[in-house]
Amino acid sequence: MKEVLLDADRVLAGYDAVARMYPFVPSLSHWRAWEYAAYQRYRIAGSVLDLGCGDGQYFRLLWPDVRDVTGVDASEPVIELARRSGVYTRVHHAFAHELPVADASADAVFANCSLEHMDHLDQVLAEIRRCLVPGGTLLCSVVTDRFLSWSVLPMLVREAGGEALARQALDQFIAYHHLVNPLTVGQWQRRFTEAGFTVEEHVPILPLYNSGLFLLADGAWHVKQGDGELGDSLYRAFSANPGFTAAFRLIVEGLLRMETDWRTGSGAVFAVRKAH
Template sequence: MLAKEEVISGYDSVVALYPHIPPLSHWRSWEYAAYQRYRLDGRVLDLGCGDGQYFRLIWPQATDVVGVDMNPGVAELGRQSGVYRAVHIAPAHQVPEPDASFDHVFANCSLEHMDHLDAVLAEIHRCLKPGGTLLCSVVTDRFVEWSLLPNLVAMAGFAEASASLQKDFLDYHHLANPLSVGDWAKRFSQAGLVAEEHVPILPKCNSGIFLLMDALWHVKRKAGGEMGDVIFPFLSANENFPAGFRKVFAGVLDMETDWQDCSGAVFLVRKPG
């Protein structure tokens, strides 16, 4: 279980990347804090690599890294980052690398979005050396259950609007696998992998604030785009926002009473051998 000081330290590290996108800096702070308990040495596969900036922040010592992303534009940003020796444009269940060629696989907040989860996990098993590990962050079933904005709108009597908001939110995130911690462990096991431990991230109060911010950010505007297109320039114009939001974040952490029941988790999973 993480301590408040670890999570706030995580915010202090990630805020440089996302100073005026509070839902992103909030979630990434928890992930960063959990990842600090682990190391990635040797050859690493970054599954769903994105532009590489967050990977560089977490693992500055990693030098032998291969990225995989389905989006050609994002993969090109990864190539330009200098983080990766190579970046493949490929689905996560079809990695063009030899068997047993990686010491570690890293999958940050990506497995829950993948349509072919069992095939992806089988591919991770194939790519890992015996004894190698998968380090990943995932969402749990609480991510859907605790979706605050649709729930509040439903309580106000607007069931149709609530359903629309929830659908748009889930469609935006392409949330294919919002599994419980136990079900994640089962899916790893079915692929021949062993979930050795997990760190819960974002308990109920933090989840509620994050899910409310994130849902509001992605609400569709009638004129096109999303509400974040309006919120971002407003926050960006205030140089005091990152420090001010840090205080809000610390206050929400003080409100937590159960740090085990969470909407996310960071897993350490091993291939036996």
């Protein structure tokens, strides 16, 4: 497996691209910036299956020239957004371990930040392999075990309120994200290999300092506040400040200058291929 490292210029270019979509949600623009930078190494074409498609807007940003796209998602409200997006030729409301898609019908499968949330991972990978043509590509981003071990909010809660509250904060974080597969890079590689794929490349994303800010911002955003989340109040405050998006870019730039180990991240992008 070839390891490919990003650089600061690519990440900042990624931020410039995605910040137009998420200008006032800093954790989302931060994470998506790294994914965008990694995905720029690759091209997908032909018939594409977008697994965990969401509303389709990030797919269109990444792959504006891909037109034969089938979207799959398990969330009915999200599926309605996907159907209205104009991105997909077909949209299925289905679980990834039971895909209503014909054998060898996809040239590529794209799974952006979705596999870590999926129950029955081995069945999901088997379904992806079934749907791909021989030699077809799976391109995906996932979280790693560092997504939990580097989580800042539980650390702060531990210092303020003790171990029990810290565990509660971490459990709530895991439950909110339905994080069932926070695997190491090596474990992800083994799962792909055991499912009949050849792992070609791995791109680490969000090393230590970038992960620290992302995980703190994401954890704080989803803290319950009344009938909503703290993020609702933060969004109103950030969107009222016309300089916010550019200023947050400077924060990301500063974090990039601090990184000393780009080989370990709380996320990873994998390019794998179905064996013939």
